[in-house]
Amino acid sequence: MNCEFDITKLKFDENGLIPAVVTKADTNELLMLAYMNRESLEISLREEMTCFWSRSRKTLWRKGETSGNRQHIVRITADCDLDALQVVVRNDGPACHTGEESCFHNILAESDTLSEFTPEALMKLIKGRKTEKKEGSYTTYLFEKGIDKILKKVGEECTEVIIAGKAGDRAETIYEIADLTYHVMVLMTEMGIDINDIRAELASRHVIDKKIKQEKMV
Numbered sequence: 001m002n003c004e005f006d007i008t009k010l011k012f013d014e015n016g017l018i019p020a021v022v023t024k025a026d027t028n029e030l031l032m033l034a035y036m037n038r039e040s041l042e043i044s045l046r047e048e049m050t051c052f053w054s055r056s057r058k059t060l061w062r063k064g065e066t067s068g069n070r071q072h073i074v075r076i077t078a079d080c081d082l083d084a085l086q087v088v089v090r091n092d093g094p095a096c097h098t099g100e101e102s103c104f105h106n107i108l109a110e111s112d113t114l115s116e117f118t119p120e121a122l123m124k125l126i127k128g129r130k131t132e133k134k135e136g137s138y139t140t141y142l143f144e145k146g147i148d149k150i151l152k153k154v155g156e157e158c159t160e161v162i163i164a165g166k167a168g169d170r171a172e173t174i175y176e177i178a179d180l181t182y183h184v185m186v187l188m189t190e191m192g193i194d195i196n197d198i199r200a201e202l203a204s205r206h207v208i209d210k211k212i213k214q215e216k217m218v
Helices: 038-047 119-131 138-145 147-167 170-190 195-204
Strands: 018-024 030-036 051-054 059-062 071-078 085-091
Touching: 030 038, 030 051, 030 085, 038 051, 038 059, 038 071, 119 138, 119 170, 119 195, 138 147, 138 170, 147 170
Parallel strands: 018 085
Antiparallel strands: 018 030, 051 059, 071 085
């Protein structure tokens, strides 16, 4: 891992520790808070996987060494005061020992007027409608009708996107793309495809744009 920063400039506390906030690459989801000392930070940089200092056991702790839920480091950033770190990772499994994706899953309070939307949250809701069917739910209805109905809806929404785009109607195109995205996510759930599967496929494509060969003029 390329590290041009002088880690001796970091401000470790009186116990030689620095807090490390671990977030998920691509979604920036908060996964966990742990602590590093200089040795564990050096190991993390060298092995490109998170290694922390366990304050309870007083020993180095490589995340996932027993569970297999390792965290592959994408980037480490220090804050403006150089006394805290953000560690961006791609994780092999849940961050929390309870099996939850994030250690921060106990909601203390939530706004009644402000809501947070993520594609992952929508996908989780769609999956829930498949496993725990809800009466009157359109999503549950699609799953009950099966793959042919879902594919038909995807096709219809594709057509609606084309019509709106051809008309140059930006607002309508956004609306129809949202409809298409939702129905594609239902299809993904039906087929056992996760958002991370699509993300990985896109990330694997080094060349997205292909040069168009010009036709020879006669």
